[in-house]
Structures are given as structure tokens and as C-alpha cells.
Amino acid sequence: MKRLLKFFIAFSLLGTTVALVLGYLSFLHPLFDSMSHFRIHLLFIWCFLVLIVVFLQRHTVRYILIVLLIVVGGYITMLLQPYKGELQTTTDAKVIKFMQFNLNFRNRHMQRVKEYLEEQKIEIATFQEVTSKHRQFLEEMKEAYPFQRHCKFAGVGDVAILSKYPFVESQGGCVKEEGLVWARVQFGEGELSVASLHLHWPYPYKHHSQISRLEKAFAKIPSPKIIAGDFNAAPWSYAVKRVMKASDTKVVEGIRWSLNIGDPSSFVHMQIPIDHILLSKEFGLKDIHVGKSLGSDHFPIISEIVFQKKR
Template sequence: MRRMTTENKLSWIRLAAVLVPVMFSVPLVLGFFGAAHPLFDSFAHFRMHLAVLMAVSAIPALILGLWREGLMAMVLALTALGTVLVPSPAPSAEAETAQPEYKLMQLNLRYDNRHQADVLRLIAQEAPDVITLQEVSTAWRPKLKAIEARYPYNLYCPNRSHIGGVAILSRRPFALGTTPQCVDSLIGLARVDFGGRSAVITAIHLDWPWPYGQASNVETIKPYFERLQGPMIIAGDFNATGWSQTLKTITEVSKTSSAEGLRPSWLVNGTFAHAARWVGLPIDHILVSDRIVQTRVETLQPVGSDHLPLLLRFSISGVDDNGGPDQQTVLRQGNHIF
């Protein structure tokens, strides 16, 4: 009887060693079909974490001698992990002479951040030319007003809720004849004059994935990105990973690409912000068009938010794809955003 009981326990353990990796494999595989339904795209955001969990859960199967099942689970997990860890291609060398370098800082402030002074100190330390912000709540407005002397050109979009809206702060003037605008409080758009060449700066904050409204958000903003012309930078809290269908759709319609590789930036709350760069979700992104060149992105120190700040260093090319002067980058009166 005891032997039978022992054999039953071993059978259950072996069954669990097979079923647990299978359990992780279901959402992992479905995440590759984000174009079919937003639910599957929600799974995709956790692809990196699901792949690691699946690989770890396959170890007991290997220990118990279930080599075929264990190795199949391990191969699937590592293959999925490879799709998010592939290094970004190195930027191509520019044929033209070196252009002036500018800086853009991207940060989701967190609406109830208790360390507002740390944010302002970081801005003063880095002195970016342009800042894109999210969760600019009512509590943040007096603090940001204090730096408007240094950033006199600004766009504040209406609050969507108590967490606030998006904003663009700039030391450089908005392009002559243009009017910054907000789109459903999802994105703020401003064409900024960078020493005679203009670039569209976009601050973006999307809802969470399905069952929340992220897919609907993308449909709302797609027509605007399809119409925008010239050099462009889209920075913000996308609430979506770089390998998600959401990012794929936005990069396709805006004709942009990521200025950085895998860069975990969010983790629960500010208490764990230092760990975010290792185990967090990479949901804060900076996308650039092909005329934004010589780009470098770095992750800055935590400043009380559950998101880490990003700093983009960039230049603006004055040559179009055919090698001639890019007329879209030259400022002219009446040069509107669209």
C-alpha cells in the first residue's frame, strides 16, 4: 500500500512537471497573435516574463527524466525570449557633416509622486531642450510652473482623470505659424524649431491593454500620425512593450522606429524603481523618424515615479532620402503641424 502511494505521488509530480510549463506556454504562444485580438496582445506584453517562468518550470521535468517534454518547453521558452532580446541594429553612419546635438527627456511623472523636488533637480541637471511628460496632475502644475522661465514654450493637454494629462515643455520656440494641439488627451503635438530645422515632438500616454482601451486609443491617433510630415519624435508611456502589436501599428503608421533597444522602465511603484531596469516592463519608448539621426538613449536615475526617466540625444538631418535638401525641415511662415 505504501509503495502504491509513493508511486501515485511520483506520478502526480511528473504530471505537474509537464503541465506547469504547458500552462505558461498557452499565453506565451497566444501573445504572438496580437493582430487577431487585443486580448492576445495583452499576453504579448508579458512575453519576457512568461518565457523566463516557462524555462524555470521546465527544470523539474528534466530532473525527473522527462527529457523530451523538458527540452521542448525549454526550446520554446528560449525561442520566445530571443524575440525580445535580439539587439537593435547599430545606427548607420551619416553622410553629412555632424549636426548640432539636442536633448529630449521623457518621463511619466506619476500623478502622486512625493519626490517632486527630485524631478526638478534632474531637469536642472540634464537641461534638456524638450521634455515630454505624462500624468501631469493638478498637484504637478504649480511645480512645473516654477520652471516655465526656463521652458517658456509649453503645451498642457486636459486631464483625462485624476492622474492628469500629457505635456510638452520646450526651451526652444514652436515653429513659426504652427499651433500645438492635443488629441483626446492621448497625445500632445508640437512642431519645435531647433535652430532653423523643425521636428514634430509628440508626448503620448495610452491606456492599459485589453480589457482597457489601448486598442481604441491606437485607432483614434492613427489618422494623425499618418498625416504628419518631416522629422518626428514620439515619446511617452505607451503601456505597451516594444514587441507588441500596439507598437508595431504605431511605428508603421508614423514611419518611425525605436531609438533604443530593450529598456525596462516600469515596475509597480517608485519604491522598486531601482529594480525596474532589470526586471521591469519596457513600456516607455522613444520613436524617431529617419531624419532624427545620431540618436543615443540612456536611462536616468529614479526620481520617485514608478517609471524611469529616459534621455534622448539626437540631431536633425537636413538631407532627405534622395540626398537633397529636406524642405520639410526648413522653417517657413505658415508651416503648420500637418
């Protein structure tokens, strides 16, 4: 029985280690990118298994494993650190109250969404999985958000932007069926671009080919720019890095557990960080956090983005 237990632990530890390593090779294949989304979960499982092995080994090996646990524990702590960006502003800097949210095509609590937008004093919002019923509700909110832009995506719903500030009508774009819509927004005396993005899951879906088809569109969005959306990818993923490179933006660092997988009330449940905000160099960030549940399997990401118009 003890031998069988040791074999099971060794096999589980090997499998977890292989999955972790492949996640760091995400640039080689979309499957590995999907695996990287669960990096923190796998690291916790790996630490738990190694801790068991510590109690089964002799002194010398035990000490080596303890040192390894301390190193990995420090790495996990680093990954879990919240955003701590340094903010340097000028006197003419203005703050935008921004929300990124995947509504979920099954969401029937749009009144809750409306009330939360009002409560948080959101000025610009990006949405994904906007169904025809959701769109009808958003149209009814035009008194508060008179400037809206939608773009057809997939069966789960479209992508959209809502704004209290006017759009520059001659600028903006919709890449139909590819999950990208963007608008040029007149904000005070300046202008900025806002994009709503919805990417497929990396593997076995068309995530990476979708990014390839969108790379030219990302490059054409004029700076300063905000690209927000459901990336279906972790912040350290190869997919997010590709979008950053194509759009000349940088993902807001830190872990924000934005998606529930499974029933939150059950034991079989986890969260992964796949909703992000990417900013060009003209922006700073005053605050960012995960909002409350609004009837979706995703949580809204609430941020205060600092815009400094070039002199």
C-alpha cells in the first residue's frame, strides 16, 4: 500500500511538473498556452505534492526539497502581488473611470449591471458577449451612455463600447466575426482610442489564428489607446504578449481573478485571470480591482485610468 502511494505521488508530481514546464513553452503551441492559464493552480498542487515527498524522504533530500519549496513559494508570492505601478501625473491629467466586463450571453441581470455602472460612476465601458437582448437593454441606457458602438462577433454575442463622451465619427472600426471593435473618443481637449476585444480560447479553438488576423487592425488603432476585453488568456500568456506587441501597449500587471469555472457554491470550482486592460504609454493607472458579481461567470474589472494629454 505504501509503495502504491509513493508511485501515485511520484506520477502526480511528474505530471504536474511537465504541465508547468510546457506552460512556459507557450510560444511553441496553443495547447501549451492554454496550460499556462493554470500556472498558479499547478504551482500550488506541485508544492503540496513536494511537501508530502518531504515527509517521505531522508534528511539530505528533505533539506533540498525544503529549499526548493521556499524558492517556489517566493515565486508564487511574486505572481500574486497586486498592481503597484508608479503614477506620475501633471496638473492637466484627467482620470477616466473605466469598466471591462464580459456580460455572459446567459446573463439575465442587466438591471444589476445598469445599477453598478451608476454606482461606480463609470464613464467608459467595454463589453463582450452582448446578445440581442443585452443590446436592447443597452440602447435603453442611451441617456446615460449616448455614445455606443457594437460589432458582430460569434454565437455567444458581440463586442461593444459604451461612453459618456462623444466618438470621433470619422475614426473607429469593427472587424466583424473577429471580436474587435474600437472607437476614437473625445475626452476633454484630447482624444483617445478605446477597443473592446474578445478572443477565443487558445486550444483547440482558433485563438492564435484570430490574433494573427487582427494584428494589422491592432496596429492601425491610433494612440493613445486602451484595449480591454476577455482575452481567454492569462496575463503572462503568449497570446497577450502578441496583442501587446501588435498594438504597442502593455498589460496592466497583477492577478485579477475574473472568471469562475464551475459552481462557486461547490467544491469543484476555480477562478482564472483572463480579463485584461492594455494601455499605451500615454496612460497611468490610479486604481484597478475586481468588482462584484453581476450575473455573469465573469467579474467586472474596474479601473481609474489617468490620461495625460501631450503638450
